[in-house]
Amino acid sequence: MANIRWLLVPNPEWVLMYRRGLTRGQISEQTGAPISTVGYHLAAARTDDPTLREEHYAAANGNPARATRRSVQRMNDLVSMVQQTGRYPASNASEVSERSLAAWLRRRRRDAAAGSLTRMLDDGLSVLPDWKNSPRA
Numbered sequence: 001m002a003n004i005r006w007l008l009v010p011n012p013e014w015v016l017m018y019r020r021g022l023t024r025g026q027i028s029e030q031t032g033a034p035i036s037t038v039g040y041h042l043a044a045a046r047t048d049d050p051t052l053r054e055e056h057y058a059a060a061n062g063n064p065a066r067a068t069r070r071s072v073q074r075m076n077d078l079v080s081m082v083q084q085t086g087r088y089p090a091s092n093a094s095e096v097s098e099r100s101l102a103a104w105l106r107r108r109r110r111d112a113a114a115g116s117l118t119r120m121l122d123d124g125l126s127v128l129p130d131w132k133n134s135p136r137a
Contacts, residue, residue: 010045018042019052021059025068057116067120074104075124082128088135109134 017027024042028035046052067075078101082088089102108125111117112132125131 010041010048014038014041015045015052018045019055019059021056053116067118071118071121072124074101075108075121077101078105079124079127088128088131105131106134 014027014031014033017030018024022030024035024038027033027042028038031038042052078089081098081101089098089105091099091102091106093099093102108117108121109132112122
């Protein structure tokens with residue numbers, strides 16, 4: 001019979017690391033586990049404990065986790081698009097890339113309103129006029 005290793009979900013060690021302010025990427029690097037697996041465990045932990053994310057931010061000196069390379073690239077894409085076209089991306093655009101950028105911006109507006117947007121993204125997006133205001137507001 002094969003040796004089956006059962007994993008506890010969520011992994012208590014990873015939850016503790018997250019609670020102490022480490023990002024899922026940092027946890028992945030330290031443990032050698034795939035980042036997607038760490039993310040799955042942390043999502044399960046946040047479902048069990050809705051205050052976990054706030055504890056994570058507080059442990060990270062009140063600042064959300066650092067911006068990822070991907071998020072910085074998305075920010076640069078957004079700034080470039082707005083400067084070239086003079087408008088923000090539309091969620092009903094015909095191009096998938098524009099709809100995706102609109103969804104990313106919507107999430108960053110939500111993060112900014114909640115006070116959890118990284119300083120790097122907030123500073124980078126501040127070059128855009130009224131970027132924090134939803135077009136429907």
